[in-house]
Amino acid sequence: MVRSSLAPVAPFLVLLSFSFSVAAAAGQQPVASPERELLDQYCVSCHNDTRRTAGLALDTMDLANVGDGAEVWEKVVTKLRAGMMPPAGRPRPDQASYVSLTSYLETELDRAAASNPDPGRSDALRRLNATEYQNAIRDLLHLEIDVTALLPADDSSAGFDNVSLGGLDPGRLERYLTAARKISRLAVGAAVRSAVADTFIIPSDLNQTGHIEGLPFGTRGGATVRYNFPVDAEYELRVELGKSWNSNSVGGLRAPHDVVITVDGEPVTVMTVTRPRRPRRPPAQQQDPQEPQQRQPQQQGQEQQQAVGQFLYQPGGRAADADLVVRVPVTAGPRTVGAAFVSKGFQLLERHRQPFQKIHITVGGDQRAEPNVYSITITGPFDATGPGDTPSRRRVFPCRPTDASQAAEAGCAQEILATLARRAYRRPVTDADVALLLGFYREGREVGDFDAGIEMALRRLLVSPEFLFRVERDPEDDSRGPYDISDLALASRLSFFLWASIPDDELLDVAANGTLRDPGVLEAQVRRMLADPRADTLVTNFAAQWLYLRNLPAVSPNFITFPDFDDTLRRAMRQETELFFGSIIHEDRSALDLLTADYTFLNERLAK
Template sequence: MSLPLGLCRVCVLATRRPARFIGLSALLALLVLCPDASAQKESPTLKPVPQDAFKKTIVPFFNKYCVECHGKDEPEGEFSLMGLMDEASIYSSHKSWEKVFGMLELGAMPPEDADPKPGDAENDKIVAYLDALVFTVDCNAVRDPGRVTVRRLNRTEYNNTVRDLLGVDFRPADGFPSDDVGYGFDNIGDVLTISPLLLEKYLDAAEAVAEAAIAAPPKPEKRKFSGTQLQRTGSATLSGSGAYGLNSSGSVYKYYRFETPGDYILRARAGGQSAAGEDAKMEVRLDAKVLKVFDVKPPRQSMNVYEIKVHVDSDTKKFEAAFINDYYNPTKGEDRNLAIASLEIEGPLDAPSEDVPDSHKRLVIAHPGKSKEASAALASARKVLEPFIGRAFRRPATKAEVDRFTSLVKIASEQGDGYEEALRVAVSGVLVSPHFLFRIEQDPKPDNPKVQRNLNDYELASRLSYFLWSTMPDDELLALAGQFKLHDDKVLEAQVRRMLADPRSQALVDNFAAQWLNLRSLADVTPDRKQFPTFDEKLQADMRRETEMFFETVMREDRNMLDLLDGKFTFLNKRLAKHYGISGVQGEEFRQVELTGNQRAGVLTHGSILTITSNPTRTSPVKRGKWILENILGTPPPIPPDDVPLLAESQSARPDATLREQLELHREIPGCRACHESLDSIGFGFENFDAVGRWRDREGKNPVDASGVLPSGEEFAGPLELVQVLKKKQGDVSRNIVEKMLTYALGRGLEYYDQCAVDSIVRAHAKAEFRFSALVLQIVKCDPFLKRRGDGE
């Protein structure tokens, strides 16, 4: 495999992403980084590999140059080649072979001090053979759809799912630990782990969500009256202990306004002194009506509670407790008396619930009413829980699942909870179930990688909704899944178009675009306030909003996605327009502005992108070039060697030199030129924009030079010409967007066997003039999205 520039092989390795197809990623790097490869348009054709190449060429190469260090006895780096000595291992240990290929292609192995060490021709021959053997995929054979690790909901998905499942208007997951990021996104199954802290957060959130969603009847109000709060008649006398003593007939009472009609409990706390074989009798009255006569047990100092439940209309009434059986016999020393410490009113017990939230009305579709039978409450709970569990689990609930969560209602009821409070317990249980917290796609043979299957309709509904909306499927998707219609091409396409038109597709802006374009990192950027005093949090937010609205317009209007590069419009408010030096924009609200006659076009000239690719005090052509290679062309440069000196050392050598001159000095360092020629050339095309995205014609005392020549030969002068150069690489741009969005849609990194699907999507996307909807439709119709297999290499 002959590579231009010698060091270009280093750049090729850096572009080898998990998804590759017969050296395709090498082509992407060659187009940008290698000058004599610019004319190539298709994947390079590798020379046929001899049938016995593995046995007669690769194995002897390993034995001669590698096994001394990577043999069976304490291999260096804990990496042994002993399990890779037969051709079948290419399939059974594919990850290991990718690592071997990468190290050989980079030239990192065998190391420089190895003896013997293969020559370039011998090494290139092995690299070429391995490229064909390890990464060739026959797209006419059975395709591998890959396998997505069981995925938990990330924080955004959790908040959105709770919102759509229950209608609560708060975001419990905002307090969860941050989600890890893999392949540029925070919805990748392999990195979405669960910590003990997160488990605790799940429990707390489930209780809070259930309490917010279900309105339990208000706790009855309790009003207690004692001492001077009470009025008295007859012999009732307030003692030093705070209780009223009644040594003969008398009473204590309270006039009380019952605001709400309903059932109330009336209580009196009293103690008695018996005489002549009879306890003191206390008559409880409401107005003139006697409600009940209680026998008050001695001793007088030991106060007990006596209560009665009564229905009361809305009115002011006299609540009274009277001593009615006074007895005194001095001869026998017998004296019957009563002491009353307090009166208490509790209620109403059955307060009306007209003001319950919509979430309650939506969820609590059955109620036992006034029935006190446990069976009635459980029957109502089943009617509530069965559809709720089905929606929470994004598939029909099984009888066993409904039984299990209904039993929680039974247990809570037996412990004294009311119907609504018991439902809260069951709902909390559902919200901490793995079937809610995870997107589970159950395979019949999960450990057999040879067993492939189509997703069932409910699994497909979840993939669609979490891809396009970052939330659970809605009723229409679930209904179609229940009718087994989602795999119908016409139905699937109609649903995708419906979902893209729905406001919830804003999730693609907030979660896909914001991560792909690194907009989330804008909040962490801190330009020097002395050099850029107008940059503040409001301007920072405006910059992000501009890019989000631009992407949203491409999506909503189903534009050509290459408009992201050169669209001659943007969205501005007065503050951001002033920052850009654009007149005629007033107010805080954003509006679309045409950029005719302006030096801006597409997202590459947005303040957000220009700021995140700068240093705090100055621009960074290297960062800007690297960002474009990674995020637009999909050809990231390699990680620089550890011994490469920092640019500051070049600055100290010539402190008065321009940034371009300093970087030219840096490129003279061995090992830097090959990659920096491309990084710097692209980055310098945007030097007219300062570190916070303002236009400038001078850098200090020197005029800005934004011209350049890419290693592939294209010349440009200024940002607009460079944008057009980049747009001509539309195949690279489209492929990168396809790979980014497919990664996001699947929730996993792409592998070499995904390239058949990627190639097909890229071709269809180009045929459809790179329309946004065409890309989404092709992704949801590809095998990796519609199918899965068991685990394995």
């Protein structure tokens, strides 16, 4: 009975409950945030799901979870920061609301990034580029090398040469093997089988009218070159002067000039170069009366071509600089060889006009008013007396065998190779690492002395993948998310970024102890590394690539429009940029000073 009495009112109860549910839902709906109201008022009219202007639909984006649409909101922030939205002619909010929306989005994006870090994925295997290889050899062996003569150039993109360093093709591998052999022999001071000649060409547009830095005072012109003398021996130093292209005539040699040759700034000889006398012409040959007066056109053309060839390419006598050569004893190691002219006072000074600074070289040859150094050639060694006491030998051999016994040599060899391997591999070495190198040591020792064994092991170390490649291994749990790299990997990242080279012993010790990631320790190490002279690599390597300074040698503007541009000015321009960039780093200045600084660095030539 009760059931039948309630049946007529059941629909009304359902409607009543539905109305209460709708009212409750309406009462629980959140109020729109100020940011949403701002977007709806000024942005959604264009950037909605229907119109999708610029591919954006902001009406469906969740402002309460900005991190879920971080890519879209980053674009919005970029436009807001630039003041580009809303576009000109459209209603815009007041400045306070504009800044408030921008700050809100940036804060939420930063919070989302901090809670879900995504540092990206770096290459797990990266080969050292040419600069890093050269610096690593310098720090590992205390040996200066010219990497351009040993290895092929790296590919570059947008000025940077560390963009494609994952592989090692057979041709490049062969060059690494050859480089390892040359470097290891030079490092241990191995005997040189025969004399070799290395010629250094001086840039043709280098201004040599004034004093050159690194040469003795009272000299003008010339140049200096850095050279690694392999052993204690005698070496031949030869200087060639700039000549006309059609003869052996030295340009500007109108009077005798004294040429001084130096080693590490100390003169080793002074020689006088004079203009040679012209050889007398042979008497004219009388024509045979029986010879026909007329020649065939083809024969006449051949004779003219032969005469032109003799004029252009025949030496026409002994060169004035043929005797600018000296043979001197030099101790092994890196030395600076220089050549310059003893300065003379000008007999006539320009007072009413300023002469061009650039040296003009025309079809007729070198048109300088005074002679100049064209090249310096170093030949040797001759009559070698021993490997000498070089920085590289002191670095490679921290110990010497106490006696000639096999046990004494093996113990010293193990100490040497373990020390070198730790620095080269940028990590603590294992017994297996050292055992592998000792095998090569014994192979070299069988055919030579103790130094020959170390040289063979060093050759193997320099082609090891552990040295040529930077390897960052994934964690053992195969995690696909972000993870902390090891302290040793962090040490390598620091050293190759700040120094473009391997970590030093102090940095390796801290990393091996597992304390490098501590904020205080990390900051102390970074400050120490920035104070080290090797941090100049940030300027000479990073800035040189970023600002395309490496391309300056190939820049030669029109000499009619810029008659004073030469290699001296080119070098000053590069040095100015390097000094300026270095001041930003070493003086801890703001990066904005790169655009707004009110100072620079000039020398007299650049200031003009």
